[in-house]
Amino acid sequence: MTVNFVLNGKAVSLVIAANRRLIDMLRDSLGLTGTKEGCGIGECGACTVLMNGEAVNSCLILAGQVEGAEIVTIEAIAKHGTLHPVQENFLQYGAVQCGFCTPGMVLSTYALLQTNPQPSEHEIAAAISGNLCRCTGYKQILEAVQKTVEEMNSAPSEHGRS
Amino acid sequence: MIPQIEFVRPKTLHDALSILAESGDGARVIAGGTDVIPGFQQGDLRLKSARTLVDIHHLPELKNVETRDGGLAIGAGITFTDLAKHPIIAAEYPLLKQAALTVGNVQIRNRATLAGNFVNNAACADSVPPLLVYNAVLRIQSHTSVRETPLSDFLLSPNQVQLNAGELVTNIFLPKLSASHSGEFYKLGRRRGTAISRITLAVLLKVTENRIEDLRIASGAVTPIGMRFIDLEKVALGKTIDKSFLKSLANELGEHVLSKTGIRWSTPYKLPVLQQMFFQLLCRVRGCSGEAIR
Ligand SMILES: Cc1cc2nc3c(=O)[nH]c(=O)nc-3n(C[C@H](O)[C@H](O)[C@H](O)COP(=O)(O)OP(=O)(O)OC[C@H]3O[C@@H](n4cnc5c(N)ncnc54)[C@H](O)[C@@H]3O)c2cc1C
Ligand code: FES
Ligand code: FES
Numbered sequence: 178m179t180v181n182f183v184l185n186g187k188a189v190s191l192v193i194a195a196n197r198r199l200i201d202m203l204r205d206s207l208g209l210t211g212t213k214e215g216c217g218i219g220e221c222g223a224c225t226v227l228m229n230g231e232a233v234n235s236c237l238i239l240a241g242q243v244e245g246a247e248i249v250t251i252e253a254i255a256k257h258g259t260l261h262p263v264q265e266n267f268l269q270y271g272a273v274q275c276g277f278c279t280p281g282m283v284l285s286t287y288a289l290l291q292t293n294p295q296p297s298e299h300e301i302a303a304a305i306s307g308n309l310c311r312c313t314g315y316k317q318i319l320e321a322v323q324k325t326v327e328e329m330n331s332a333p334s335e336h337g338r339s
Numbered sequence: 340m341i342p343q344i345e346f347v348r349p350k351t352l353h354d355a356l357s358i359l360a361e362s363g364d365g366a367r368v369i370a371g372g373t374d375v376i377p378g379f380q381q382g383d384l385r386l387k388s389a390r391t392l393v394d395i396h397h398l399p400e401l402k403n404v405e406t407r408d409g410g411l412a413i414g415a416g417i418t419f420t421d422l423a424k425h426p427i428i429a430a431e432y433p434l435l436k437q438a439a440l441t442v443g444n445v446q447i448r449n450r451a452t453l454a455g456n457f458v459n460n461a462a463c464a465d466s467v468p469p470l471l472v473y474n475a476v477l478r479i480q481s482h483t484s485v486r487e488t489p490l491s492d493f494l495l496s497p498n499q500v501q502l503n504a505g506e507l508v509t510n511i512f513l514p515k516l517s518a519s520h521s522g523e524f525y526k527l528g529r530r531r532g533t534a535i536s537r538i539t540l541a542v543l544l545k546v547t548e549n550r551i552e553d554l555r556i557a558s559g560a561v562t563p564i565g566m567r568f569i570d571l572e573k574v575a576l577g578k579t580i581d582k583s584f585l586k587s588l589a590n591e592l593g594e595h596v597l598s599k600t601g602i603r604w605s606t607p608y609k610l611p612v613l614q615q616m617f618f619q620l621l622c623r624v625r626g627c628s629g630e631a632i633r
Contacts, residue, residue: 178346195346195392198376218377222446231420231449237376238450239369241346242394285445307444 182243184209185253193240200224200235202243203250211251211280215309222308225281226250232288234307251280254287262328263287266321274312281308286322295330298323341379345391352400352480352509358393359505360482365390368507370416371450372396373443374459385498396452401509404428409515412478415454415508419466420445422453432513434469434524434541441465441526441536454508457490460500460564467494467565468541469524471557476512481505487512494564520545520553523620527612536560538609540616544624551575556592556617561609562599571595580625589618 181190184207191206203209203226215223217236224235227249254261263286266272273279282305289296289304296304301322302315310318349355359366367389369375378386395401401416404425411427419439422428429436442448442456442465456466467490475490482505490511493501502508522543528534539559545552554575559565571591578584593614597606 194343196341196344198341218380219373219443219447222444225446228449232446233449234446237372239341239346239372239376239392239394241348242369242372242396244348245397288445304445307446 178241180240180244182245183247185249191240195239195241197240198236199226199228199238199240199243199248202240203235203248209250209252213277213280215277220309221278222281222285222305223278225284225308227284227288230288230291232285232304232307249284251283254283261287262325263290263322266324266328267318270317270321270324272313272317272321278308278310278312282310282318286325290326290329295326296322301326341376342389344389346394347391348394348397352395352398352507355393355395355398356480356482356505356507358391359507362391362393364388364504366504367392369394370396370452370455371418373447373451374455395507396450401452401454403510407512411513413453413511413513415477415510416452419443419448419451419453419456423448431516432469432473434472434522434543435466435513437524438465438469438526438539438541441528453511457494457565458500458502458508460494460496460498462497462562462564463536463539463560464565465526465536465539465559468539468557468559470511470513471565471567472522472541472543472555473513473516474555476514477508478510478512479506480509481507491567494566497563516543517545519547521624522555523623525616525620527616537605538613538616539565540613540620542617542620542624544621546580546625549579549581551578551580558596558613561596561613566599568592568595582622585618585621588621589614592617 178195179192191202193202200212200214203212212226212235213223214236215221219234219237225232226235228246263283285305285308301319347358349358365388369392395416401414403414405412419442423436423439442451453466456464470490477488477490477493479486479488488501520543524541526536527538528536538561541557543555554572556568556572575588593610
């Protein structure tokens, strides 16, 4: 089966078996290994990517369901070699330990900020409630996101389009 | 592992129904896939004979929300994210919005669909208690037929529903409610984040001059399937609504649930919680303070 979609801004056309998932296309067919597979059944959020602007678990989407969609993965969040402020603050505030949850966390946060540039603490927690982290205890992650929110709202011109 | 399987992605609802008619027993529908894919991964027996997956997630005919006969017809394939965002649903059928926002987490709600939630008749399907108190009626279509069935009849027993091979649920109709109906939805899970329901409860109440004119009660998770408590609802009709009556009703609800489930290991914990929840929900609807039952 052939699947056509837009990946990180570029058109892709892939011949793939029907029982493969979006995460398999990304990691195995296209070599984009930033997206992680934890549980494979929708519980952990490590495989989170954006599909038409929304955070989704790429382990729960069949290859054929991606036809015509726009997919964004962690590989496209840094621009021109510069980390996105969310990524910068994850590093700064100790929100990355083993790092396995990080790509998913960053994408969930990124999706939130696209639609809600001034989320409350409660809204941030809700946005990442589908992303499990075994290392940090979440406090550092919340802090990193809150810091990003503050920065982005005080300097809108700099990261406005992000 | 997902088995070797054929995947088809019809362009229209009409095409989807004719493919389902042609492919017979081996065909399975996939919408958001949030039950189907974990089902494959965990060896769900119901998927053993699946040969073809028919994708309906992208079909625009299943996403529409429109007013009809004063009520609201909701496309069966609407995601919980879109459902929770819909202004008419928020204003007129708020319990459904509340339930939608408790399903899974953001990633799940962005994919999971309303019909996908109740077609397996899992007791923990969060949309079911609100849909039951709203008297939801399903439109079910095959290549050659259209029928309408109340959700309460559609849900037969755990994992069993009134759906034939080749049929799709295409929309869910919520009849018009009077402006003086008001209700509450409550979900108890093991934790506040992503959690499978242990107890869900929806109540809808209409009171005129302190007398109960309409009371609707539906539970999920704590009963074998989501269900209404029609006998109990009848008992309440015409009664003066005060705390002592609500307390007796809460106790009776406990008896009814017990008769459906029998005593289980969790009964000593769940039953008092259910009774307390029910009492407090009704108190909240009435605007009185929800003190403890005992
Ligand atoms: C991590 C996680 C957390 C979850 N949390 C919750 C929760 O809190 N509450 C809850 O209620 N559920 C929860 N679920 C279960 C699931 O997300 C929901 O039941 C969801 O609504 C299923 O919808 P879907 O579109 O993904 O269904 P699919 O997996 O695509 O399909 C489910 C079933 O419905 C059938 N089907 C789908 N659409 C139709 C249709 N229109 N007509 C006829 N048959 C159809 C399919 O053939 C299949 O048998 C969770 C799941 C996961 C993985
Ligand atoms: S790997 Fe997809 S949610 Fe865990
Ligand atoms: S940093 Fe290790 S799982 Fe989150």
